[in-house]
Amino acid sequence: MKFVDEAFIDIAAGDGGNGCVSFRHEKYKEFGGPNGGDGGRGGHVFAVADVNLNTLIDFRYARRHEAGRGQHGMGSDMFGAAGDDITLKMPVGTIISDAETGEVLFELLTAGEKIMIAKGGDGGFGNLRFKSAINRAPRQKTPGWPGVRRSLKLELKVLADVGLLGMPNAGKSTFIAAVSNARPKIADYPFTTLHPNLGVVRVGPEQSFVVADIPGLIEGASEGAGLGHQFLRHLQRTRLLLHIVDIAPFDEGVDPVAQARAIVAELKKYDPALHAKPRWLVLNKLDMVPAEERAARVKDFVRRLRWKGPVFEISALTREGCEPLVQAIYQHVHAEQRAAAGDEPVDPRFADQA
Structure with a gap:
């Protein structure tokens, strides 16, 4: 359909x-x-x-x-x-x-x-x-x-607790397929995702949250370039944004830091309120990086991006690091739901922004 x-x-x-x-x-x-x-x-x-x-x-x-x-x-x-x-x-x-x-x-x-x-x-x-x-x-x-x-x-506007941001081929569809019941199309070419996908992530009995995956953004998206700008509205109701970055791009001439900055800039141009939402950095495709080089590459990336918020290292393909990320997301979403209901404040550990 x-x-x-x-x-x-x-x-x-x-x-x-x-x-x-x-x-x-x-x-x-x-x-x-x-x-x-x-x-x-x-x-x-x-x-x-x-x-x-x-x-x-x-x-x-x-x-x-x-x-x-x-x-x-x-x-x-x-x-x-x-x-x-x-x-x-x-x-x-x-x-x-x-x-x-x-x-x-x-x-x-x-x-x-x-x-x-x-x-x-x-x-x-x-x-x-x-x-x-x-x-x-x-x-x-x-x-x-x-x-x-x-x-x-x-x-x-799809109702989701968590929204996924990232360039085409950053691995968003692979991630949502790995942690939820969603089965989006996954292929090795850009713009595989043509419309938003929703997935329910079950953490435990009666414990779950909803993730929304939208088409990848490119530079100039806020002016209409690419496909993702058409669906950014679906992230406006989310409680948390996951910025997924390909830490090991196939093309050696591509700079992941420049791509990450471009996404943040487009987000701010489109809607400052959306840019102000809690946003976590998720470095994906670690399976493509030799084990002895991972720590140095992640440290260099965070330093160059000047990122001060939460950072998670995962491989959506092998599901390495996905479970700790899912647990942290649930705790954050649950805390915000309770704070909205007036029960308790949001955990300050997850309130930092880039």
């Missing part, structure tokens, strides 16, 4: 039915009185967060969504039936905004969450409503009220 994380739709709640003017017609009751009923309300438009969806592709090809109109009122005190509601299924993490003003209207953050995004119009009053002691044969009625109509922008 093609991944689509942005779509524009038009929705229309149903109009209310019109009220009815009618009088009771029965034998021997010449002045039976009014009996025109109210119109039914128009159908509402709902949005529900469906955990089984992970893309907005359905809304790319079906842009118009209308609820049913309320039935008109009828005689014999019969009110019109309400119009049929419609429910639009959307992925968890969908942001619903006004397409014209850009104002955020709703957010679907919890699986099964259901919200009304367009209210149906109320039904009009029949002449039965206007009967009084001085107006015993009213001929007034009101039309149904129109339903709400909107042009909406749908934007999907």
Whole structure:
């Protein structure tokens, strides 16, 4: 299935039915009185967060969504039936905004969450409503009220605790496949990953966190170069960023430090708030470095990058060093979750930034 994380739709709640003017017609009751009923309300438009969806592709090809109109009122005190509601299924993490003003209207953050995004119009009053002691044969009625109509922008931001940053071929897909249940495409050429991948990392019974892998960034990404800029929004809700660096690039002319600096610069250009998130350095592909050279190469890299935050050395291919990293991530995410709930502060050991 093609991944689509942005779509524009038009929705229309149903109009209310019109009220009815009618009088009771029965034998021997010449002045039976009014009996025109109210119109039914128009159908509402709902949005529900469906955990089984992970893309907005359905809304790319079906842009118009209308609820049913309320039935008109009828005689014999019969009110019109309400119009049929419609429910639009959307992925968890969908942001619903006004397409014209850009104002955020709703957010679907919890699986099964259901919200009304367009209210149906109320039904009009029949002449039965206007009967009084001085107006015993009213001929007034009101039309149904129109339903709400909107042009909406749908934007999907995947919900993940940890986001992966890095150049193409840094080993992000290999890492997420090694530690989680995600099975992304892995190959030895750049831009293998074309859309975000989510993986659940299970640390123990009822202990887990979610990792998001996006296409690799390149220099100029904030201006639209490459693919990764299209999906940086998916990292905005994460609690921690892992900056994965290929410590042993195949091309000897490539400087990993320069690549790492380029990623940080692009992140800052795109969104300063995203740049300010906790970020850890993960030096990958240590299996490609002779054992006797690893310590010196890692020390030189950290010195040249002037990195002061946490550093982890791993080989995603052989899973060397992955377990300590996963445990540290869980402790950090768990601490932040508890801090957000007001239970305890975040562990200061993991609050440092580059």
